[in-house]
Amino acid sequence: MVNQEDPRVLRTRRLIRDAFREMLQHKGFDAMTIKDIAEKATINRATFYTHYEDKYALLEEIIEQAFHRMIPEQVENAGEFTDEICTELILMTHRYIVDFYQKCRMDSKSIATLVDEKIKRMLQEIIEVILVKADHSRTADLNQVKILAAMTGSAIYSAAYQWLWAKEKERTELLVDMVRPYVMKGLGLSQER
Template structure:
């Protein structure tokens, strides 16, 4: 049994992940073999298989790590949506997510451009729905208009945010604050009345 807390294990896994990300950037996910990863990480294949069953398992762990990074430092319990749907608090939470993207921009660019990016996108959308968007509806049940299915509403808002992230990581013109404001403006234009608010 491999001790995951062992510094040698931590170091080996980091080398494997770094090599894998570099190779995805240069060769594309589908073109990478375990032999390629091991060679780039300067380990043997046996060492790779001590940590991961396949490159798919390795990719899944990188996606999980990426999602953890994305949601770092969010303070959900501090959010207060009683006064306005698109509050300063919500903008701050969106900026936090975008800041976490900035800190790992290269990784997000690579993962979103890979052929396996669909699963990453769906997992991020589910996290957004659970951690932020569903919270909006739950915090304001009286203001939510029931004729719009909740699943459709949360999915639509999440999709808009994913479009913003994918667009934003490929340009360097707008700040995190600017991008958060753009997202909130896009969403408020189409969805504010869905939550029972008026402009």
């Protein structure tokens, strides 16, 4: 087993991730091989396989790390699902999608599907944690919370993804104004204005 705290391991993993990101931009996911990644990272293939099962496992780790770095502290510490938290989740998801789709060559349906599903799952987990925290009386059925979190995460993700291709994609306040009331009403948290 590899010691994940060893500086050499950390350095090697960083080299692999950096090589992967560069290859993803220039060569694309489907055309990229483990040999390509290893050569670019100046390691051998056996070393790659010591750290990652395959390029899909590496992709998942990169998606997860990038997404978690983008989570605002306000969202991480949220004790309830408010308009502000909803806004932050919408904007964060939009930023992530824009960053990923514009910086990477998305010439592969398989990678797009994998990225989409991973982001939706992580968004759902964030929302689920917030909803559980907000239920101070602990009366919520966990299955209902999971379903609400899944629907909410899917709505936010789908809207943010569609906005990537919208005419006014730079005007994220329009995205928020459209999505937030829908999400808040769906959760039964809308405030009459």
